[in-house]
Amino acid sequence: MLNKKIAILGAGPSGLAQIRAFEAARLAGKKNLPEIICYEKQADLGGMWNYTWRTGLDKNGEPVHGSMYRYLWSNGPKECLEFADYTFDEHFGRAIPSYPPRAVLKDYIMGRIDEEAVSKYIRFECPVRWVEYDKESELFTVTVMNHKTGQQETDTFDYVVVATGHFSTPNMPYFKGLENFPGRVLHAHDFRDALEFKDKDVLMIGSSYSAEDIASQCYKYGAKSITISYRSQPIGYEWPEGIEERPLVTHFEGNTAHFSDGTSKAYDGVMMCTGYLFHFPFLPDDLRLQTHNCLYPEHLYKGIVFQQNPKLIYLGMHDQYFTFNKLDLQAWYARDIMLGDIELPNAEERLADMKVWQDRHQALDGSDDQNIEFQGDYMLDLLAATDYPEFPIKKQGELFKQWLRDKDEDIMGFRERTYASTITNTMATELPKPWLEIKDDSLESFMSLDFVEVTVD
Amino acid sequence: MLNKKIAILGAGPSGLAQIRAFEAARLAGKKNLPEIICYEKQADLGGMWNYTWRTGLDKNGEPVHGSMYRYLWSNGPKECLEFADYTFDEHFGRAIPSYPPRAVLKDYIMGRIDEEAVSKYIRFECPVRWVEYDKESELFTVTVMNHKTGQQETDTFDYVVVATGHFSTPNMPYFKGLENFPGRVLHAHDFRDALEFKDKDVLMIGSSYSAEDIASQCYKYGAKSITISYRSQPIGYEWPEGIEERPLVTHFEGNTAHFSDGTSKAYDGVMMCTGYLFHFPFLPDDLRLQTHNCLYPEHLYKGIVFQQNPKLIYLGMHDQYFTFNKLDLQAWYARDIMLGDIELPNAEERLADMKVWQDRHQALDGSDDQNIEFQGDYMLDLLAATDYPEFPIKKQGELFKQWLRDKDEDIMGFRERTYASTITNTMATELPKPWLEIKDDSLESFMSLDFVEVTVD
Numbered sequence: 001m002l003n004k005k006i007a008i009l010g011a012g013p014s015g016l017a018q019i020r021a022f023e024a025a026r027l028a029g030k031k032n033l034p035e036i037i038c039y040e041k042q043a044d045l046g047g048m049w050n051y052t053w054r055t056g057l058d059k060n061g062e063p064v065h066g067s068m069y070r071y072l073w074s075n076g077p078k079e080c081l082e083f084a085d086y087t088f089d090e091h092f093g094r095a096i097p098s099y100p101p102r103a104v105l106k107d108y109i110m111g112r113i114d115e116e117a118v119s120k121y122i123r124f125e126c127p128v129r130w131v132e133y134d135k136e137s138e139l140f141t142v143t144v145m146n147h148k149t150g151q152q153e154t155d156t157f158d159y160v161v162v163a164t165g166h167f168s169t170p171n172m173p174y175f176k177g178l179e180n181f182p183g184r185v186l187h188a189h190d191f192r193d194a195l196e197f198k199d200k201d202v203l204m205i206g207s208s209y210s211a212e213d214i215a216s217q218c219y220k221y222g223a224k225s226i227t228i229s230y231r232s233q234p235i236g237y238e239w240p241e242g243i244e245e246r247p248l249v250t251h252f253e254g255n256t257a258h259f260s261d262g263t264s265k266a267y268d269g270v271m272m273c274t275g276y277l278f279h280f281p282f283l284p285d286d287l288r289l290q291t292h293n294c295l296y297p298e299h300l301y302k303g304i305v306f307q308q309n310p311k312l313i314y315l316g317m318h319d320q321y322f323t324f325n326k327l328d329l330q331a332w333y334a335r336d337i338m339l340g341d342i343e344l345p346n347a348e349e350r351l352a353d354m355k356v357w358q359d360r361h362q363a364l365d366g367s368d369d370q371n372i373e374f375q376g377d378y379m380l381d382l383l384a385a386t387d388y389p390e391f392p393i394k395k396q397g398e399l400f401k402q403w404l405r406d407k408d409e410d411i412m413g414f415r416e417r418t419y420a421s422t423i424t425n426t427m428a429t430e431l432p433k434p435w436l437e438i439k440d441d442s443l444e445s446f447m448s449l450d451f452v453e454v455t456v457d
Numbered sequence: 458m459l460n461k462k463i464a465i466l467g468a469g470p471s472g473l474a475q476i477r478a479f480e481a482a483r484l485a486g487k488k489n490l491p492e493i494i495c496y497e498k499q500a501d502l503g504g505m506w507n508y509t510w511r512t513g514l515d516k517n518g519e520p521v522h523g524s525m526y527r528y529l530w531s532n533g534p535k536e537c538l539e540f541a542d543y544t545f546d547e548h549f550g551r552a553i554p555s556y557p558p559r560a561v562l563k564d565y566i567m568g569r570i571d572e573e574a575v576s577k578y579i580r581f582e583c584p585v586r587w588v589e590y591d592k593e594s595e596l597f598t599v600t601v602m603n604h605k606t607g608q609q610e611t612d613t614f615d616y617v618v619v620a621t622g623h624f625s626t627p628n629m630p631y632f633k634g635l636e637n638f639p640g641r642v643l644h645a646h647d648f649r650d651a652l653e654f655k656d657k658d659v660l661m662i663g664s665s666y667s668a669e670d671i672a673s674q675c676y677k678y679g680a681k682s683i684t685i686s687y688r689s690q691p692i693g694y695e696w697p698e699g700i701e702e703r704p705l706v707t708h709f710e711g712n713t714a715h716f717s718d719g720t721s722k723a724y725d726g727v728m729m730c731t732g733y734l735f736h737f738p739f740l741p742d743d744l745r746l747q748t749h750n751c752l753y754p755e756h757l758y759k760g761i762v763f764q765q766n767p768k769l770i771y772l773g774m775h776d777q778y779f780t781f782n783k784l785d786l787q788a789w790y791a792r793d794i795m796l797g798d799i800e801l802p803n804a805e806e807r808l809a810d811m812k813v814w815q816d817r818h819q820a821l822d823g824s825d826d827q828n829i830e831f832q833g834d835y836m837l838d839l840l841a842a843t844d845y846p847e848f849p850i851k852k853q854g855e856l857f858k859q860w861l862r863d864k865d866e867d868i869m870g871f872r873e874r875t876y877a878s879t880i881t882n883t884m885a886t887e888l889p890k891p892w893l894e895i896k897d898d899s900l901e902s903f904m905s906l907d908f909v910e911v912t913v914d
Binding site: 053063145184195196285 | 527739
């Protein structure tokens with residue numbers, strides 16, 4: 001019997017988790033593993049974590065995947081995403097603070113990845129052009145553009161794993177008068193460097209993570225004033241002088257924004273922090289997930305198996321508190337389904353299982369505490385079924401709750417808080433000075449800071 | 458016999474020309490015309506002329522087509538693009554200056570288009586996802602995403618006309634250090650409003666039309682300084698104080714650009730005026746034109762018929778002096794081929810014809826004068842074969858030559874020059890004040906200026 005073939009679309013955190021899941025099986029002595037080809041649009045692995053200065057379209061004319069900006073620091077504690085089988089202690093050899101900058105966190109998450117081992121599965125600069133499924137042969141045909149050769153490549157697969165993310169295609173609403181705004185108008189997806197807004201009056205529209213974090217960045221790097229405009233509810237933090245919240249913009253006149261409370265103000269730039277679209281331009285309707293950003297997307301059994309065609313797997317389509325290890329759990333579960341080690345129930349049974357979770361999802365009261373527990377339980381469900389190493393999901397969930405309380409208490413200072421590892425109990429060290437004063441976010445610079453050991457009373 | 462079906466991809470100047478060509482045949486009493494469906498990514502017709510404030514990706518997550526910016530004025534005389542069957546006199550009812558702003562020129566070029574008549578052929582917000590050709594049935598299958606319904610549509614066609622342009626997908630080179638440049642880095646494609654660069658030091662990389670025009674715009678709207686960095690040759694105009702040319706950037710350190718002549722300077726923003734890629738992500742290799750921006754693209758018989766598959770037509774793939782009426786000529790010729798009114802020679806004969814033109818193209822000395830004559834001759838070749846109304850191509854060519862001399866003489870003042878219509882002999886009126894002083898580019902504002910009649914000695 002020929003080995004099965006699997007296409008993984010994307011070599012970001014989700015796609016890499018899927019490759020690692022199969023590698024783990026191989027290292028465990030598993031035989032007759034499928035052939036894997038991973039197609040990646042970018043020239044390197046890491047997906048969203050592969051920072052790029054580019055915006056709009058990349059060097060090959062493809063939409064830029066990255067939404068990360070310079071000076072981005074983790075907005076959640078590193079202890080909430082620590083891996084059981086690869087601790088921060090192991091990676092850094094010493095205790096570091098709980099909220100590291102992007103480059104430091106990337107160093108950790110890439111640290112356990114054997115780049116040589118995984119890269120041999122990956123075709124870089126190969127955006128997927130079109131996927132089709134043939135019911136007779138039960139095979140997918142995947143066509144990609146290989147920008148390295150300038151030619152397309154087509155291959156057939158038994159399974160396709162969609163791991164292209166859903167934080168790359170901006171949702172960009174229109175407000176009357178924007179077409180005449182005399183200055184920069186951008187989406188958070190295209191935000192790269194807060195220094196562009198130094199001494200400027202900036203308007204941010206939106207009230208979720210992008211708005212709160214980019215507002216904080218711009219404040220840190222010297223924006224003159226920042227207004228956050230919300231649709232339904234203010235974020236509600238105690239903002240420092242220079243950041244304020246106003247209700248939704250109604251329209252623009254020249255560089256003046258008018259708000260629904262009748263106030264108005266002139267701005268130099270407008271940034272939409274209005275979220276992202278699920279966008280799969282390479283998938284025909286019968287394979288295309290249509291859902292929204294939530295904790296349990298529709299049409300996905302166990303959050304990953306496409307109901308209409310269970311040979312199609314979607315990874316990482318949830319909104320998230322938990323991140324990398326949730327993706328790992330999904331990838332391990334998906335692997336075992338593709339290997340037949342987990343038997344896939346029939347469509348009706350899958351629907352029934354989804355309904356249980358969807359009902360629970362519907363019943364959530366919207367509080368972070370409930371959301372975190374719900375996502376933790378989803379992960380425990382996956383964890384129970386595979387050989388993924390056990391880790392303290394509930395403890396990490398409790399840390400998420402603590403994090404949200406700390407952020408509530410001090411939005412500009414929460415990154416100075418420290419937490420103990422849920423794996424090693426190692427206590428994080430303190431930043432030697434306030435986050436607002438540490439402006440160089442490079443790995444070298446951060447790791448050369450004199451971190452302060454926390455004295456336990 | 459069933460009528461033929463034709464898909465036109467794009468409702469910009471090229472696609473609209475193709476629709477108009479068939480409409481003209483219909484109005485002339487031609488029977489058994491093909492069924493036409495035009496798929497357009499944007500929500501309105503006009504292509505590049507449909508100005509958008511958006512950059513990067515549009516509201517549907519599709520790459521933004523438009524590269525036009527606010528305050529753009531025609532950089533060539535309107536007399537060079539005047540239509541024989543729809544004159545400026547007829548449209549405006551009076552003489553206007555030779556170099557109108559975008560909105561005014563758009564008003565003219567859209568003026569002769571019967572929007573109701575053409576719009577019934579157009580499916581808006583329908584980007585093409587994938588096209589395939591089946592050799593047995595000799596039909597194309599075209600799949601589009603209809604963003605209005607959220608569902609895809611698939612249909613088959615006898616002919617496909619690719620009219621999606623080639624000034625939409627930026628060519629964006631990398632220079633060492635760009636990833637750490639602390640400010641805005643963009644491609645001219647994403648440039649919208651020069652006021653963003655008021656009082657700023659701006660670096661433009663490139664030395665073609667984008668660089669010279671955007672540099673002029675930024676100067677006009679108060680940039681502190683503008684440097685144009687060229688690869689091989691400076692543009693060479695007598696720039697005003699505040700604009701200078703330097704050889705190519707070698708690398709960046711922080712906000713400082715280093716040039717190949719050993720000089721350096723600090724900048725607030727960097728703009729790549731480095732041209733565009735031919736990009737057809739919806740076409741498989743066997744249908745995909747691979748060429749570069751020039752006056753006679755490879756693989757296109759008569760500049761329009763795809764050699765490998767002559768049921769595939771490409772419009773507007775040339776670099777251009779002549780614009781709209783060249784597109785018209787191509788569309789009329791393409792129409793007559795699709796109708797069988799012009800017999801398509803066999804592949805060998807087509808190759809021989811292409812070789813004649815390619816040889817001449819190769820032999821051009823690179824001067825604008827020769828280029829203009831070459832493009833004029835190409836147009837005369839097309840004109841001779843169809844019923845497109847005759848117009849003074851050679852006279853308009855001479856005007857192009859005059860325009861280039863005038864630009865050479867006064868890069869900041871050439872838009873104050875006036876020319877006589879090659880169709881009606883009407884002399885253009887003069888701007889009442891220098892171009893640099895007219896900052897409102899709206900149709901209303903421009904048309905309310907007191908244009909000055911040119912007194913002929």
